[in-house]
Amino acid sequence: MDKPYVMHGWHLSYFSGKTRAYLRYKGVPFEDRPVDALTLMWKIPRKTGAAVMPVVVTPQGEWLQDTTDIAEAIEQRFPEAPVTPSTPRQRVAALLLEAWADEWWIPPAMHYRWIYPENYKLFQADSGDGLLPWFPRAVKNRLAAYVADKMRSYLPAVGVIPEQRAVMERWTEDMLDALEKHFAVLPFLFGTRPSVADFGLIGPMYGHLGRDPWPKKHLVEPRPHLKAWIERMNQPQVRGGEFLPDDAIPETLQPLLDAVFREFYPMVEGIRDEVRAALKQKPARSRLPRALGTIEFPMGQGRFRRAAMPYTLWMMQRVLDAYGALDAAGRGRVDAWTAAQGVPQAMQLDIGVRLKRVGLHVKAER
Ligand SMILES: N[C@@H](CCC(=O)N[C@@H](CS)C(=O)NCC(=O)O)C(=O)O
Numbered sequence: 001m002d003k004p005y006v007m008h009g010w011h012l013s014y015f016s017g018k019t020r021a022y023l024r025y026k027g028v029p030f031e032d033r034p035v036d037a038l039t040l041m042w043k044i045p046r047k048t049g050a051a052v053m054p055v056v057v058t059p060q061g062e063w064l065q066d067t068t069d070i071a072e073a074i075e076q077r078f079p080e081a082p083v084t085p086s087t088p089r090q091r092v093a094a095l096l097l098e099a100w101a102d103e104w105w106i107p108p109a110m111h112y113r114w115i116y117p118e119n120y121k122l123f124q125a126d127s128g129d130g131l132l133p134w135f136p137r138a139v140k141n142r143l144a145a146y147v148a149d150k151m152r153s154y155l156p157a158v159g160v161i162p163e164q165r166a167v168m169e170r171w172t173e174d175m176l177d178a179l180e181k182h183f184a185v186l187p188f189l190f191g192t193r194p195s196v197a198d199f200g201l202i203g204p205m206y207g208h209l210g211r212d213p214w215p216k217k218h219l220v221e222p223r224p225h226l227k228a229w230i231e232r233m234n235q236p237q238v239r240g241g242e243f244l245p246d247d248a249i250p251e252t253l254q255p256l257l258d259a260v261f262r263e264f265y266p267m268v269e270g271i272r273d274e275v276r277a278a279l280k281q282k283p284a285r286s287r288l289p290r291a292l293g294t295i296e297f298p299m300g301q302g303r304f305r306r307a308a309m310p311y312t313l314w315m316m317q318r319v320l321d322a323y324g325a326l327d328a329a330g331r332g333r334v335d336a337w338t339a340a341q342g343v344p345q346a347m348q349l350d351i352g353v354r355l356k357r358v359g360l361h362v363k364a365e366r
Contacts, residue, residue, distance in 0.1 A: 005030040008039055009054035010207075012126050014109055016054040017206035018067045018102075020234070022199045023056075026078045027238040030056070034130040037143070050359030066357065067102070067203075068318065071196065081239035084196050084322075087247035088330035089337045092347070094190060094197040095322050097256060099315040100264045101200030107306060108172045109208035111160045114152050116214035123148060123212075157291055159306030171300035176209075176219055176226060178255035183225035186250055187232060193241030194233060202233045247333065261343045263298050268316050268349070270295030274308035276352055279364055287363040314355045314362045323347045 007023060007030050009016025023030050035044070035053050045051045047063035056064045056074075064070045075082060085091045113119050127147055128140025155161070159168075179201075188194045189201070209215040210230045220227050244250065249257075274292040282288065291307040298304075323334055331347070338346040354365040 003059040005059060006033050006057040007031070007054050008033055008035045008044065008057070010034055010126060010130050011211065012123060012130075012207050013053050014106070014203040014207050015067050015102075018199050018203040019054045019056065019070055021194070021202045021206070021236070022067075022071055022083065023074070024234065025083070025194055025199075025236040025238065026074060026081070028074060028078055034126075034133075036133055037131040040131070048359060050361075052360060065359065067199075068098075068315070069357075071199070081193065081241075083194065083199065085190060085243045085247075087243070088326050088333045089247045089249055090190050090195075090243055091326075092319065092323055092334050093249055093253070093257065093337075094195040095319040096260050097189065097197035097253075098195075098200035099312070099319055100256075100260050101197065101203060103309070103312040103315055104259075104264050104267070105201075105204040107158045107160055107304075108168055109204040110151070110155060110158055111165070111168055112172075112215040112219070113208050113212050114148075114155060114160070115165075116212075118214050119212040120148070121213075157307040159304055164304055167299055167302035167304060170302075173219070174300060175255065175259065176223055178252070179229075180223040180226045182250065182252035182256075183229040185252060187229070188241065189253065190250070191242055191244040193243055194236065195243065198229075198233060202230065205230050206234065249337070257341060261338075261341055261346060263300075265343070265346065265349070266297035267295065268312060270297055271308040271310065271313050272349075272351055275310050275313055275355075278310075279353060285363060285366060287358050287361040290361055310355070310362045311357070311360060313351060314357050316349070317351055317355055320347065320349060320351070 005023070005028055007016070007019055009019065009032070011017070020032060040051055040053065044053070044055050044063070048055060048065035050065065052065060054067065054070070056070045058064065064073050071083065085094055113123070124141055124144040128137070128144040131143050132140050182189070189197045205226070210220050210227070220230065274295060275288065278288055278292050288310045290311065291309055293308060294305050295308045296303055296305045323331060326334065334347060335344065338344055355362045356365040
């Protein structure tokens with residue numbers, strides 16, 4: 001028997017939820033291994049340059065990091081039932097929604113985990129068991145408390161502060177209502193097959209909103225179609241389903257696309273400006289800090305402030321690259337669609353620099 005792939009991740013972890021659902025859909029034989037402290041703090045950084053999860057180790061012994069790079073490598077080896085649509089509009093829309101789901105949803109996911117104390121028991125048990133499987137409970141609890149403090153210390157930087165709570169909770173509930181309406185009519189975002197956009201969105205929806213007790217009870221359980229989608233994403237029909245014919249974008253995705261073009265884009269532009277300013281100060285080729293200055297942009301009925309993360313711009317570069325790789329007819333179809341969305345220049349967004357990913361950081365490629 002071939003050695004299986006190994007995914008080092010936790011059920012608690014946003015991005016591990018993305019990769020787990022993806023590997024299951026593709027029918028990749030893999031071992032789902034909780035990350036222990038030694039692997040997280042020593043082996044993974046040595047192999048990938050960052051203390052991060054998920055990481056996938058291939059049967060050939062490669063250590064793949066970053067959910068997008070993991071999926072790209074696996075798509076090459078398991079080409080059946082590709083998860084990136086091949087038609088131009090669906091392709092660009094799915095990649096945009098993946099970037100949005102990965103990046104924009106982090107503050108609400110962190111907010112709902114860390115603000116409601118009833119979530120802590122599960123975090124304490126799972127993180128303690130994951131990190132120190134062979135240790136007594138008291139030691140596990142102590143390390144869990146240390147990790148929890150570290151996670152809470154990130155909250156202000158991502159914008160989880162009391163003044164922004166109302167706008168963020170309102171935004172999240174409205175978006176979950178939109179998802180509930182969508183999943184009442186379609187099993188996945190673009191049809192009967194999950195795409196990169198579904199895998200992105202299961203990140204916040206599984207480990208945080210769908211599993212932590214408070215959001216599970218108050219946000220997901222009252223929305224049965226959303227709940228059913230979360231379950232479907234974790235028990236997929238392997239390599240099943242199709243994207244909608246004729247490059248169609250479902251109308252029920254409009255609230256998500258409005259959020260992408262009217263909220264996420266201004267955030268990305270804010271990050272772009274911060275990155276440009278930082279690059280003027282930096283010696284060429286050194287990597288940028290993970291977080292730069294504070295930026296402000298629209299969120300639902302209000303505005304939101306948080307630190308600019310250069311990594312998000314790298315995610316956006318992937319979308320623009322996918323657009324640039326289309327033929328002229330394909331680009332024309334996407335341009336007609338973005339024009340109809342009221343953002344005719346969306347794919348001409350000027351990032352101003354070519355970025356390269358280095359673990360969780362980025363640097364300018366020169
Ligand atoms: N963009 C990365 C994000 C991975 C990530 O942020 N993982 C979290 C757990 S869900 C983590 O390990 N974070 C450690 C850190 O931020 O230092 C990916 O797609 O893999």
